[in-house]
Amino acid sequence: MPRDASTDKPLVELVNVTKIYPPDVVAVEDVSLRIYKGEILFLTGMSGAGKTTLIKLICCLETPTRGLIEVAGRDLSRISSAGIQRMRQKIGVAYQDFRLLDKQTVLQNIAMAMEVTYTSTKVIRARVDELLALLNLSDKRDKLAGELSRGEQQRVALARAAANGPSLLLADEPTGNLDPTATELVINLFRHLNEKNGSTIVVATHDPSIYADTEHRVMALNKGQLSAHPNRSPRQIELFEA
Amino acid sequence: MQFLAYILRQTGKNLRQTWGTQVMTLLTVTLSVLLFAFFFLIYTNMLRASARLGDDVRLIVYLDQEVAEQMRPGLEKKIRDFGPVEKIVFVSRTEAFARLSAQLGKEKDVLNDLGPDFLPPSIEVYPLKTLNDLTKISQFSDFLLTLPHAAKVQSGSDWLRRFGYFTNLLRAVVLLSGGLLIISMTFIVSYTLRLTVLSRQGELEILRLLGATSAYIRLPLLLEGMLQGFLGSSLGLAALYFLYQYIASRFSGPGFLKLFDFAFFPPELTASILLAGIVLCTVGSLFSIRRFIRI
Ligand SMILES: Nc1ncnc2c1ncn2[C@@H]1O[C@H](COP(=O)(O)OP(=O)(O)OP(=O)(O)O)[C@@H](O)[C@H]1O
Ligand SMILES: [Mg+2]
Numbered sequence: 089m090p091r092d093a094s095t096d097k098p099l100v101e102l103v104n105v106t107k108i109y110p111p112d113v114v115a116v117e118d119v120s121l122r123i124y125k126g127e128i129l130f131l132t133g134m135s136g137a138g139k140t141t142l143i144k145l146i147c148c149l150e151t152p153t154r155g156l157i158e159v160a161g162r163d164l165s166r167i168s169s170a171g172i173q174r175m176r177q178k179i180g181v182a183y184q185d186f187r188l189l190d191k192q193t194v195l196q197n198i199a200m201a202m203e204v205t206y207t208s209t210k211v212i213r214a215r216v217d218e219l220l221a222l223l224n225l226s227d228k229r230d231k232l233a234g235e236l237s238r239g240e241q242q243r244v245a246l247a248r249a250a251a252n253g254p255s256l257l258l259a260d261e262p263t264g265n266l267d268p269t270a271t272e273l274v275i276n277l278f279r280h281l282n283e284k285n286g287s288t289i290v291v292a293t294h295d296p297s298i299y300a301d302t303e304h305r306v307m308a309l310n311k312g313q314l315s316a317h318p319n320r321s322p323r324q325i326e327l328f329e330a
Numbered sequence: 331m332q333f334l335a336y337i338l339r340q341t342g343k344n345l346r347q348t349w350g351t352q353v354m355t356l357l358t359v360t361l362s363v364l365l366f367a368f369f370f371l372i373y374t375n376m377l378r379a380s381a382r383l384g385d386d387v388r389l390i391v392y393l394d395q396e397v398a399e400q401m402r403p404g405l406e407k408k409i410r411d412f413g414p415v416e417k418i419v420f421v422s423r424t425e426a427f428a429r430l431s432a433q434l435g436k437e438k439d440v441l442n443d444l445g446p447d448f449l450p451p452s453i454e455v456y457p458l459k460t461l462n463d464l465t466k467i468s469q470f471s472d473f474l475l476t477l478p479h480a481a482k483v484q485s486g487s488d489w490l491r492r493f494g495y496f497t498n499l500l501r502a503v504v505l506l507s508g509g510l511l512i513i514s515m516t517f518i519v520s521y522t523l524r525l526t527v528l529s530r531q532g533e534l535e536i537l538r539l540l541g542a543t544s545a546y547i548r549l550p551l552l553l554e555g556m557l558q559g560f561l562g563s564s565l566g567l568a569a570l571y572f573l574y575q576y577i578a579s580r581f582s583g584p585g586f587l588k589l590f591d592f593a594f595f596p597p598e599l600t601a602s603i604l605l606a607g608i609v610l611c612t613v614g615s616l617f618s619i620r621r622f623i624r625i
Contacts, residue, residue, distance in 0.1 A: 149539075169544075170543065170544065173538075173541045173542065173543050173544070174541065174543070175541070176539065176540065176541030177540070177541035178541075179541075181539065183539075187536055187539065188536075189532060189533060189536060200533075200536065200537065200540055201540045203336055204537060204540050204541055204542040204543070204546055205541075206332040206333050206336060207332070208332055248540075
């Protein structure tokens with residue numbers, strides 16, 4: 089989806105954000121970043137670079153040690169806990185560790201995300217079937233999440249994050265356990281959400297295959313510090329600095 | 331609508347997940363209500379009985395000499411000065427005799443041999459209803475004994491005193507079982523809810539991540555407490571009612587129940603006990619929610 093960086097207010101804005109885990113682990117250091125509505129952004133970096141931390145900061149699972157984070161124009165440090173919950177309904181997060189309920193079925197796991205927004209059972213059914221078809225998991229709908237393979241669980245986590253058609257989708261290492269075919273399905277799901285729904289998508293990954301020849305912005309985290317990905321064209325670096 | 335459906339469905343899920351404990355809790359709540367309501371029922375009936383007996387409280391001063399007409403106002407003033415009195419009736423020998431023969435009706439022949447002088451004259455003092463304290467009654471009766479020509483004061487206070495002791499004892503039992511009720515309800519319910527929360531901890535954590543509002547998470551738990559209170563109190567009261575019916579039918583005819591005019595709680599009181607049960611259990615669930623869920 090095209091965007092106009094100069095006039096749009098960013099959906100997510102980080103200004104000089106530093107996160108230090110006690111006692112002295114600097115996970116994210118002085119990061120400034122704007123993520124615009126409708127954008128797909130790849131966040132790369134080695135293991136331990138701070139990708140997960142950055143995502144947790146955006147969805148309020150962690151609070152920054154220093155700096156300002158705004159989501160949809162709201163300062164996260166001033167938002168009430170009810171406000172955070174309301175915001176989380178619009179942000180889909182696929183966690184690196186999935187966070188599924190092993191003793192519940194795939195359907196129940198995905199439905200939970202929609203139940204908290206009081207969606208009707210009928211709509212939930214239809215949406216779950218649609219997502220599972222997109223991710224080639226239709227035959228697993230009534231299996232317990234704990235009995236699935238890692239790769240299947242990963243896709244269930246993604247389906248749950250995408251269930252509400254979120255305005256912002258944060259995917260942490262979404263293809264870590266997937267073969268190329270499944271990876272392709274996931275990329276297609278992102279594209280689908282982005283184009284049909286206008287969702288902004290942030291993908292944290294160290295899998296170069298999914299961002300190698302993308303036209304979207306790629307940012308690199310290195311020991312907590314953010315920079316434009318070295319392989320990217322000058323155009324993208326310019327966009328980043330805008 | 332959808333909101334209500336979810337809350338109810340979640341409540342049902344919670345109950346199913348810990349149903350063993352839920353049943354135990356329900357039984358505990360039922361028994362506490364039954365115990366309390368049982369003593370309370372006896373107590374309220376005793377109170378009503380003693381109120382009715384209190385109506386009849388009168389002090390009779392038997393005199394060894396007739397009070398002359400002109401002396402009466404002075405004597406009456408003296409009594410009224412001591413305490414609040416509803417009315418004072420002077421009964422002369424002849425009046426007492428007339429009363430007795432009226433009471434005997436057809437049997438009054440037995441009085442034929444006796445002259446009208448055999449009954450002593452008396453003063454009947456009817457204290458105000460406010461005088462329901464036993465110590466005050468006996469003080470009053472002590473005072474009346476100091477009146478000129480007073481030979482004996484009959485107040486029935488001995489019997490009243492015993493009745494009063496019993497009522498006091500019963501009041502203590504009611505208070506005790508009431509306290510037990512409060513403790514058992516709030517603590518047991520909050521303990522059961524803690525189990526619910528623990529059994530759902532993983533789920534609650536995920537719900538939080540998915541943006542569940544605090545109403546979505548808390549209302550089912552609150553409802554669980556309310557439901558325990560409602561069902562437990564209803565069962566307890568129903569059990570007491572059947573017990574009451576059983577005893578009433580078993581001992582019908584002139585007997586203990588008839589003597590006291592033993593009755594079940596009026597509907598308002600039944601509703602109040604039910605409501606109190608619901609409130610207590612809800613408070614118990616609030617304890618748990620506040621303690622174990624931070625959202
Ligand atoms: N809860 C925590 N407490 C202390 N240190 C932490 C915590 N979470 C992460 N860290 C540290 O912060 C740094 C960044 O971690 P983070 O999980 O953000 O990395 P990552 O880029 O997601 O790595 P990976 O690719 O392996 O998932 C690491 O050095 C990690 O050890
Ligand atoms: Mg990570």
